[in-house]
Amino acid sequence: MTTAAFVPSPRNDRVSANLACIVSMLVWAAGFPIADELLKTLPALTVTLLRMSLAALFLLPVWIVVDGPSRVRGAAWGRGLWVGAVGFGLGSFLLIFAQSRTDGVTVAVICAAMPVAGIALECLFDRRRLTWRIVAGLILSVMGGMAVYAARMGHIDFGLGALAALVSIFVYCWGSRASVTALPGHSAMARTALTIIGAALGIVAAQLAWQALGGEPVAWARIGMREWNLFAIYAIGSLALSQLLFLIGVAGLGIGIASMHMNIAPFYVMLFALALGGGWSWGQGVGAAIVAAGVIISQGRNGRRTA
Template sequence: MAVAHHHYELSPALMLRGNALGLSSMLIWSMAFPAADILLKSWDPMALTLFRFVLSVLFLIPIWIMIEGWQKVRSAPWLRGILIGGPTFGIAPYLLLVSQDLTSAITAAILASTLPIVSTLLEVVTGERKLRITFVLGLALSVVGAIVATGQIEAVSLGWGALAMLGSVVLFAVGSYLAVRNFPEVTPLGHTVLPLVGGLIVTATIYIGMIAYGLDVIPRHHISSTEIVWLVIYALAGLAISQLLWVAAVGQIGVALASFHINATPFYVMILMLFLGASWDWPAAIGASIVILGVVVAQLRRRGCVVQS
């Protein structure tokens, strides 16, 4: 299928809007981390991933129909969306949970900071971005900021958890890129829903296969009202809403620049944990400041690539 490549100058308004969407996406997405920490104590990662997809899709499809009408939703490129979202968004969230389950939060945060690097390489390979010194410097500041935010600079221990996170990052970057670039005829809502439905189908298929194979992945404990609240936060904030804002940001400023914002996530998580009784974390605050500086430096030259949603 043909994918249009658009190269033109980003206006200040477009840059501001795209960065605001990226920041908001990661701020809301960060709510998933404390929720996942709590839920993983009693939920299998695949069962949790499936529930997240089901609730997100059931939440977004009615909104899409109400805003754009049934005819537009029905005529959307469902097959393309499912084929793109299935192997990318369907597997990336599960690998992220596996990584969080097998490694420390610090290791996961450092590994997640590779998303801007992967996204940049993706845009360079596809010819959508020419590297400039300001962009490379901004990228470096973004990664350094993420490392500072975790309070750790030693080498990350390798293992299945690390490989799972790297796999998640690559799939998420590729899925985000393809979702926005291959559906010029739909809005950010469509860019969000279509791949998520593909992810739901793949996740449900794997889950059913795991049950048929005899694996114990069915939740068997009593689910409390508090746990239900965390499940809703994990699904709607951690996927549905944050994903909608994310694909809108990618459509405005590209997947590479949008992904810079993920490296401020440790700071957002720290802010959320303050409300749960944690103390102020200066490394997280300083790291977030470095990430923001990286975002600004990377865009000092207003020339880039973007595909309007």
């Protein structure tokens, strides 16, 4: 697999990449409570299957319209499908499985480690040098993320579900990075659509293999209009749109710094709740400020993007 070099990113590009990450996290955060609802009646594999399939069916025609049929035909389908099946198919299943064994808050707490995984992958594959800014930003991001999540913690079960969530973090970070480095010359839309299609095909294959081994088939009878509505939001908004924006952020900042934005997601959830009459949490507010400081410090004069 080829690895794109990291070069300094112009300031305007970094601002756009950070804004893309912010909006991505706003949309992504809505997925946790939706997944909790769907997992009450459906197994993790079915939830992953329908989420990925709906997202792929939505993204493919949009990709054709945006980039044109010729570019779609000429895309690096082999690499894209492989990255999608492993990075986002396996990664998403492990995350949803983890949530089925715990809850959305527990999984969100574990996601605070995402920047650690992102920076580790950049050091391993891209020879990123750990400057004091990166280290300080990483520490602040994780500390702030834990503070944000701690304000919402309930019962935390660090068992098999937590292990699955930890593995999913590294798999997802690898997939996000590979979506950029393995598909040079592709638009953000192409990278998103191609990898999500790969994820959907990978999960379809997993479902067929599961049924062939005697596992439970898709329980269509349990899926009514309410579930389809939830899946539409979960697939198109919390996955397709969020992933497109996140990959724009990864291309401009690198997976390490882009993943720091994930630790502020629960704060956005609180803001939505506040707008609807909910209460303010100083714990989340302070934690979000710490994460934001970490993101700003980590970039400084060392903002990076993939070429």
